[in-house]
Amino acid sequence: MFGIFACMYLEFSQKLNKILEGVSNCLIIPHKNPDADALGSSMALFVFLTKLGKKVKVILPNSAPEYLEWMTNKPDVISYDENSEKTKRYLSNSQIIFALDFNSLKRIGSLGKEIENIKTPIIMIDHHESPEKFSTLFLSKPNIGSTCEIIYNIMKTINNKLIDKEIATYIYSGIITDTGSFRYPLTTAKTHNITSELFNKGINHTKIHENIYDNFSFERAHLLAVALKNLKKIDNLGVVYTILTKQELEKYNFKKGDTEGFVNFGLRIKGVNVSVIFIEDSNEDIIKISFRSKEKIDVSKFAKKYFSGGGHKNASGGFSNNSIIETEKKFIASVKEFFTR
Ligand code: 5GP
Numbered sequence: 648m649f650g651i652f653a654c655m656y657l658e659f660s661q662k663l664n665k666i667l668e669g670v671s672n673c674l675i676i677p678h679k680n681p682d683a684d685a686l687g688s689s690m691a692l693f694v695f696l697t698k699l700g701k702k703v704k705v706i707l708p709n710s711a712p713e714y715l716e717w718m719t720n721k722p723d724v725i726s727y728d729e730n731s732e733k734t735k736r737y738l739s740n741s742q743i744i745f746a747l748d749f750n751s752l753k754r755i756g757s758l759g760k761e762i763e764n765i766k767t768p769i770i771m772i773d774h775h776e777s778p779e780k781f782s783t784l785f786l787s788k789p790n791i792g793s794t795c796e797i798i799y800n801i802m803k804t805i806n807n808k809l810i811d812k813e814i815a816t817y818i819y820s821g822i823i824t825d826t827g828s829f830r831y832p833l834t835t836a837k838t839h840n841i842t843s844e845l846f847n848k849g850i851n852h853t854k855i856h857e858n859i860y861d862n863f864s865f866e867r868a869h870l871l872a873v874a875l876k877n878l879k880k881i882d883n884l885g886v887v888y889t890i891l892t893k894q895e896l897e898k899y900n901f902k903k904g905d906t907e908g909f910v911n912f913g914l915r916i917k918g919v920n921v922s923v924i925f926i927e928d929s930n931e932d933i934i935k936i937s938f939r940s941k942e943k944i945d946v947s948k949f950a951k952k953y954f955s956g957g958g959h960k961n962a963s964g965g966f967s968n969n970s971i972i973e974t975e976k977k978f979i980a981s982v983k984e985f986f987t988r
């Protein structure tokens with residue numbers, strides 16, 4: 648098992664290294680509404696490739712949430728929604744495109760249309776289930792907790808000496824967020840070994856946790872209170888859910904990223920195995936849904952079956968085009984159908 652695992656990294660890294668030899672302009676794209684794993688893997692690779700002597704640009708499908716801006720605050724990082732002309736220029740100049748932390752063009756929104764017919768080779772590196780075929784070369788590892796862990800192993804194989812404190816900081820950020828600070832089932836001894844190596848690169852782990860988690864605005868704290876107050880349970884099935892309406896979000900001056908992590912609170916209740924949050928998105932006129940579950944329960948199947956979504960076994964997403972009332976009704980009926988066996 649270990650042999651196959653190690654060999655796949657080695658084989659991929661060797662192929663990638665060969666491709667990189669003939670390339671000077673690289674482009675990196677993470678998924679839309681980027682989290683610390685998407686940004687961490689992108690920014691780590693950005694610094695690494697720059698140190699390899701490449702010209703590198705990062706295009707975010709939309710801008711990073713405020714609390715993660717410290718990761719993307721560089722002139723070579725732009726967002727497509729604010730710079731569509733520059734994006735086109737960067738796309739036509741690039742010789743290679745890295746697609747990080749997503750495996751379906753749907754996950755990069757309208758930027759997907761810009762690259763779906765592009766001739767430039769696309770290298771996809773990701774850890775979600777069911778990868779779609781849009782890349783030239785890919786490494787898909789759904790059994791790894793974060794894309795940051797994968798990209799760290801690739802960089803380490805190509806040139807360990809280039810991994811500095813900045814790269815290590817980005818990698819640590821993605822690892823802690825995607826493993827729930829080392830508690831989710833995909834956290835392994837290898838994850839901890841990597842973390843030990845990151846500590847040896849000089850990271851300030853306390854500061855990184857503070858940057859990511861201790862930065863609530865006053866309104867965000869109040870919005871969390873509303874989400875918790877709105878919590879409902881579906882009796883005997885260990886399922887809880889909450890809803891944040893457009894009006895509630897407006898009242899507490901909602902900014903992108905503010906609801907991150909809210910859904911996890913439901914799982915703290917004794918006997919609860921599934922927690923769900925419905926968030927009314929006034930920009931896109933949909934209801935965005937997040938699903939979280941405890942170990943044995945696969946919410947990605949539920950998200951896929953009823954809410955056009957997917958993701959990981961214990962952390963998935965989906966959406967609904969219907970009203971809040973209809974969505975809630977459909978949800979309750981679906982839970983009763985899916986979880987009553
Ligand atoms: P979140 O609830 O944090 O938005 O997403 C949790 C996980 O589900 C993420 O890893 C993400 O990749 C996946 N996910 C979120 N929304 C969707 C969606 O609409 N479709 C699919 N296939 N996956 C999603």
Ligand code: MN
Pocket residue numbers: 684685748774792793794825
């Ligand atoms: Mn991820």
